[in-house]
Amino acid sequence: MKKENTKKTCTYIGGQAVMEGVMMRGKRAMATAVRDPEGVIQIESERLTPPEKRSRFSRLPFIRGIFNFITSMIDGNRVLMRSADVSMPDDEVPTKAEKWLSEKHKINMDGIFNTLSVVIGVVLALLIFIALPQWITGFLPKDVFDKTGTGWNGVLFNLVEGGIRILIFIAYILLISLIPSLKRVFMCHGAEHKTITCYEEGKELTVENVRGCSRVHDRCGTTFLFIVMIVSILVFSLVNVAVAGWLYTGDAKIDGVLRFAFKLLMLPLVAGVSYEILRLLAKTKSKVFVIFKLPGLLLQRLTTCEPEDGMIECAIAAFKMTLAMDEDPTIPERVFATAGKMSALLKNTKKRFADNGIDSEDAEWIFALTLDIPKSAVATEERLLKTAQAKEIVKIADERLTGRPLWYIIGDTDFCGYKLKVDERVLIPRPETEEMVMLAVAAAEEDQSILDLCTGSGAIAIATYKELEKSNRKVKMTAVDISADALALAKENAEANEAEILFIQSDLFSRIRGRFDIIITNPPYIPSADIEGLQREVKEYEPRLALDGGADGLDFYRRIATEAPKYLNRGGMIIMEVGAGQAAEIVKLFKGNSYSIIIQDFNGVDRYVKIVL
Numbered sequence: 247m248k249k250e251n252t253k254k255t256c257t258y259i260g261g262q263a264v265m266e267g268v269m270m271r272g273k274r275a276m277a278t279a280v281r282d283p284e285g286v287i288q289i290e291s292e293r294l295t296p297p298e299k300r301s302r303f304s305r306l307p308f309i310r311g312i313f314n315f316i317t318s319m320i321d322g323n324r325v326l327m328r329s330a331d332v333s334m335p336d337d338e339v340p341t342k343a344e345k346w347l348s349e350k351h352k353i354n355m356d357g358i359f360n361t362l363s364v365v366i367g368v369v370l371a372l373l374i375f376i377a378l379p380q381w382i383t384g385f386l387p388k389d390v391f392d393k394t395g396t397g398w399n400g401v402l403f404n405l406v407e408g409g410i411r412i413l414i415f416i417a418y419i420l421l422i423s424l425i426p427s428l429k430r431v432f433m434c435h436g437a438e439h440k441t442i443t444c445y446e447e448g449k450e451l452t453v454e455n456v457r458g459c460s461r462v463h464d465r466c467g468t469t470f471l472f473i474v475m476i477v478s479i480l481v482f483s484l485v486n487v488a489v490a491g492w493l494y495t496g497d498a499k500i501d502g503v504l505r506f507a508f509k510l511l512m513l514p515l516v517a518g519v520s521y522e523i524l525r526l527l528a529k530t531k532s533k534v535f536v537i538f539k540l541p542g543l544l545l546q547r548l549t550t551c552e553p554e555d556g557m558i559e560c561a562i563a564a565f566k567m568t569l570a571m572d573e574d575p576t577i578p579e580r581v582f583a584t585a586g587k588m589s590a591l592l593k594n595t596k597k598r599f600a601d602n603g604i605d606s607e608d609a610e611w612i613f614a615l616t617l618d619i620p621k622s623a624v625a626t627e628e629r630l631l632k633t634a635q636a637k638e639i640v641k642i643a644d645e646r647l648t649g650r651p652l653w654y655i656i657g658d659t660d661f662c663g664y665k666l667k668v669d670e671r672v673l674i675p676r677p678e679t680e681e682m683v684m685l686a687v688a689a690a691e692e693d694q695s696i697l698d699l700c701t702g703s704g705a706i707a708i709a710t711y712k713e714l715e716k717s718n719r720k721v722k723m724t725a726v727d728i729s730a731d732a733l734a735l736a737k738e739n740a741e742a743n744e745a746e747i748l749f750i751q752s753d754l755f756s757r758i759r760g761r762f763d764i765i766i767t768n769p770p771y772i773p774s775a776d777i778e779g780l781q782r783e784v785k786e787y788e789p790r791l792a793l794d795g796g797a798d799g800l801d802f803y804r805r806i807a808t809e810a811p812k813y814l815n816r817g818g819m820i821i822m823e824v825g826a827g828q829a830a831e832i833v834k835l836f837k838g839n840s841y842s843i844i845i846q847d848f849n850g851v852d853r854y855v856k857i858v859l
Contacts, residue, residue, distance in 0.1 A: 255445060255446050255447070255448050256446065257442065257445055257446055257569075258272065258273055259271065259272045259442060259445075259565060259568055259569065259572075260442070260465055261438040261439075261441075261442065261561070261564070261565075262318075262322050262325065262326075262435075262438065262467070263431045263432070263433075263434035263435035263437075263438055264278060264280060264325055264326050264328075264329035264431070264434065265280065265326065265329040265330045265332075265333040265334070265427070265430075265431065266280050266281050266282075266329065266332075266333035266430065266434070266557075266560070267279050267280030267281060267287075267329050267332075267333065267434060267557070267560040267561075267564070268434050268437055268438045268441070268557070268560050268561040268564045268565075269322075269325045269329075269564060270438070270561070270564040270565045270567070270568040271294075271321075271568065272294075272568045272569065272571070272572040273294070273296055273297055273572055274293065274294055274296045274571065274572045274575070275291060275292065275293050275294055275567075275568055275571035275572055276291065276292060276294060276321070276325075276568060277289055277290070277291035277292075277563075277564045277565075277567035277568045277571065277580075278290045278291070278325050278328065278329060278564060278582075279559075279560040279561070279563040279564035279567070280329045280332040280333050280560065280582070281333065281556055281557075281559075281560055282332050282333065282633075283333070283334070285556075287559060287560055287563050288332050288582050288583060289563055289564065289567055289580050289582075290328060290580055290581050290582045291567050291568070291571060291579050291580045292579050293571070293579060307518075307522055308515075308518035308519060308521075308522060309518060310518075310521065311517050311518040311519070311520065311521025311522060312514045312517050312518050312521075314521060315517045315521065318467075319367075319368075323367060328582060331582065331584040331585075331586070332582045332584055372510070374414065374418065375411055375414065375415065375475075376411075376506065376509050376510075377506060378414060379407050379408075379410040379411040379414060380407065380502065380505060380506060380509075382407075382410050383403065383406065383407045383410065384498075384502075386403070386406065404479065404482050404483035404486055405479060405483060407479075407482075408475065408476075408478065408479030408482070408483070409479075411475055411478070411479075412472075412475050415471070415472075415475060416545070416548070419545070419548045419549060420548065423548065429551065430557075432549055432550055432551045433550075433551040433552065433553045433554060433557055434553060434557050434560070434561070435461075435549055435550045435551075436461040436550035436551050436552055436553045436557075437456070437553035437557040437558045437560065437561040438561050439459075439460070439461045439462060439463040439466065439546070439550055440456045440457065440459040440460065440461050440553070440558065440561070441456050441459075441558065441561040441562055441565050442463060442565070443459040443460050443463060444456045444458075444459045445565065447459065451562045451565065451566065452562075453555050453558045453559060453562070456558045456561070456562065457553075457555070457558060461546070461550045461551075461552065461553075462543045462546040462547065462550065463546070464527060464528040464539060464543075465524065465528045466542065466546050466549075468542060468545050468546045468548075468549045468550075469524060469527075469539070469542025469543065469545070469546065470520060470521070470524050470542075471545075472541055472542040472545050473520040473523050473524055473542065474516055474517065474520045476541075477516050477519050477520045477523070478509075478512070478513075478516045481512055481515060481516050481519070482508075482509060482512060485508075485512060486505075486508065527539055567580075578598060578601070578602050578644075578647040579598055579601070580640075580644060581594055581595075581598070581640060582640075583633065583636040583637035583638075583639070583640035583641070584633060584636055585630065585631060585632055585633045585636060586630065586631060586636065587628065587629075587630060587631070588613070588617075588627065588628060588629045588630070588631050589628055591631060591636060591639060591640075592609060592610075592613055592624065592625075595609040595612070595613075595639070595643050596609045598643065598647060599643075599646070599647070602647055603782075604646060604647070608646060608652045609643065610624045610625065611652060612639055612642050612643055612646070612652070613639060615656060616635060616638050616639050616642065617629075617635065642655055642656070649782040649783050649786055649787065650783065650787055651674055651783040651784075651787055651788070653668050653674045654668060654669055654670060654674070654787060657669070659674060659675060661675040661679075661680065661705045661708075661709055662680050662683055662705075662709035662712075662713065664705075664708060664709055664712060664743050665742070665743070666703050666704070666705055666708070666739045666743075667703070667735060667738055667739055667742070668703055668735075669735065670787060670788070670789065671729065671731040671732050671734075671735050671789065672702040672703040672729075672732045672735055672736075672789065672792065673702050673703070673788050673789065673792045673793070674703075674788065675702075675703060675705040675706075678823070678847045678848065678849070678853055679705065679706065679768055679823055680709070681845075681847055681848065681853070681854065682706065682766065682768065682821060682822075682823050682853075682854055683706055683709045683710050683713065683766075684713075685821050685845065685854060685856065686706075686710045686764060686766045686821055687710060687713045687714055687717075689764060689819060689821070689856075690710070690714055690719060690721055690763075690764055691719065691763075692719045692720060692721075693720060693721065693722075694721050694722070694763035694764060695721065695722040695723075695724070695760070695761070695762045695763050695764075696710065696711075696721050696722070696723050696724070696762060696763065696764045696765075696766065697724050697725075697726070697758070697762040697764070697765045697766070697813070698710070698723070698724070698725040698726070698765075698766050698767065699726055699754060699755075699765060699766070699767035699769060699806070700726075700727055700728075700754075700767055700768060700769045700770070700792070700802070701725035701726060701727045701732070701733070701736050701749070702727060702732050702736065702768075702792055703732070703735055703736055703739055704725055704735070704736030704737070704739045704740055704745075704747065704749075705739075706725075706766055706768060707723050707725040707736075707740070707745070707747050707766075708736075708739055708740055708743050708745045708747065710723070710766065711723045711745045711746070711747060712743060712745055722748075723745070723746065723747045723748070724747070724748045724749075724750065724758075724762070725747050725748070725749050725750075726749070726750045726751070726752040726754070726757075726758065727749075727751065727752075728751065728752065728753045728754075728791070729751075729789070729791060729792075730751055732789075732792075733749050733751055736749060737749055754802070754805055754806065754809065755809045755810070755812070755813055758813060760813070761813055761814060761815045761818070762813055762814060762815065762818060763814075763815050763817075763818050763819075764818060764819055764820075764821065765806075765810055765813070765814060765818070765819075765820045765821070766820075766821045766822075767802075767806065767820070767821075767822050767823070768822070768823040769795070769802035769803065769806070769822070770791070770792055770793050770794050770795040770799075770801075770802055771795040771799045771800070771802070771803070771823075771824055771825040771828060772793045772794060772795050772799055772825065773795060773796070773797060773798055773799040774794050774795075774796060774797055775797075776799075777790065777793055777794060780793075795825070799825055799828060800828065800831060800832065800835070803822070803824070803828075803832045803835055804835060806820065806822070807832075807835035807836050811859060814859050816859065817858070817859065818858075818859055819856060819857060819858045819859070820836075820855075820856070820857040821854065821855075821856050822854065822855045822856075822857075823853060823854055824852070824853065824854070824855055826851050826852070826853075827852075829844045829852035829853075829854075829855050830844070830852075832855050833855060833857075836857045841858055842855060842856065842857050842858070843855070843856040843858075
């Protein structure tokens with residue numbers, strides 16, 4: 247039986263319950279995991295500015311609490327709205343007004359709704375937890391509770407008002423817990439606490455282990471809010487009494503407005519002090535401080551409920567993603583796949599690609615292929631994506647962000663107008679190689695025999711054969727490769743494109759018999775030492791066997807120069823693709839031949855060498 251690790255582990259990760267999921271926030275990243283209507287856990291993550299890169303002022307004691315409170319409120323509301331987009335099916339068509347504002351004035355309605363919800367939330371909180379208690383105290387006997395007094399009566403009045411505020415807060419929690427959707431949020435809140443506690447107790451993050459942990463936690467926002475109310479009672483009481491002598495006018499209405507404004511001015515101080523107290527209480531396990539923690543922990547019994555297993559799975563997924571991104575800065579951000587505007591998802595995908603050094607053109611290809619629209623139309627077309635479409639786009643984009651080449655992910659690519667299957671067994675055919683096919687087609691004649699060396703996916707052989715077939719020039723095409731896996735794929739491509747090609751497994755000419763009129767080849771030509779400097783998608787995913795050309799990249803050309811004349815008919819030719827800067831050296835390898843030609847590609851690079859015997 248595996249022994250459970252019970253070593254305590256400290257973590258700075260905190261969280262927030264959202265609709266059908268959990269958000270976790272670390273020092274350098276935050277991640278939200280939400281279960282969509284199909285039962286799939288979707289994750290959205292983003293990078294945060296680490297503490298050491300924030301301004302010194304925002305990190306000062308008492309000041310940091312104000313900044314953290316404002317940031318948490320804004321981000322928390324944004325994440326809550328995003329989770330609602332995922333958890334509830336919403337494929338509705340935008341109204342004419344929304345389309346008009348978006349297309350004509352470039353107004354982001356989602357951003358406006360997010361801002362409005364924050365403003366409305368703040369206003370309601372001020373009305374319920376500041377204005378309402380103040381209004382209720384107006385019914386208290388003035389001879390006992392003097393709100394403008396400087397003595398004990400003034401202090402007593404503020405203490406009673408603070409008590410009323412706490413009662414309203416508890417009543418508010420009890421009331422909203424009756425709403426089914428918010429009760430599920432409270433269950434997710436419990437999953438968040440249990441997951442963090444499980445990690446801090448040194449246990450493996452499994453549903454079973456998490457379920458057995460406590461659903462209350464020292465660093466909970468509920469505890470923070472309770473501390474805020476206690477601190478506000480003390481601050482409002484002491485400071486109000488100190489300024490009562492000169493602040494109030496004796497007019498009840500004017501004094502009421504002044505009291506309300508005074509409390510608003512004190513809120514930053516209250517938030518800053520409360521945050522520092524929460525930090526201190528969270529750091530200590532001393533029983534002496536239990537009395538200070540107890541009220542907040544009891545309140546958490548109201549704001550958290552026992553979660554479902556699916557909610558725990560979301561909390562674990564969000565926690566693990568946050569932890570991983572905090573530890574590894576190379577992990578890319580992720581986005582939810584939800585119904586919405588195509589332009590918004592395209593913009594987001596391009597940004598994610600740019601942040602990870604991936605060409606934005608790949609993003610356009612993903613949209614074009616998924617939606618079956620011309621790539622040229624992607625940047626200008628505006629449409630509402632369905633959830634299924636967005637999911638497919640996000641899935642491909644996420645896989646592309648791992649470094650895997652786009653065409654391996656798609657599974658095929660276009661070469662000279664022919665669809666070819668590609669995967670890690672072969673190189674992805676490059677656009678410049680299409681020009682070499684055109685050179686071979688221009689040179690070939692009826693009934694000639696052509697040999698394609700290092701065929702890989704079969705791209706060159708297939709395209710050459712099919713283009714000649716179009717012009718009624720029948721040829722005998724042979725293609726060879728040292729890799730049995732590559733040849734298997736090449737045969738599939740030839741059959742799919744109805745190209746009659748003889749495939750032979752051979753190390754260049756080692757198993758070749760007979761002579762040919764044309765030899766075409768795109769052999770490995772990358773110097774061995776240069777491979778590590780190639781793009782990630784090339785060096786980590788494309789077969790090294792098809793890339794490595796030896797110390798100077800010319801090993802295969804030397805062999806071809808030595809062996810090819812034995813396999814060419816008189817007047818035959820060799821057409822080769824070469825690496826940048828290699829053409830002149832390769833021509834020297836073929837001394838004594840009738841003539842040679844160096845041809846540039848569409849970028850002006852000496853890319854092709856044609857040798858005629």
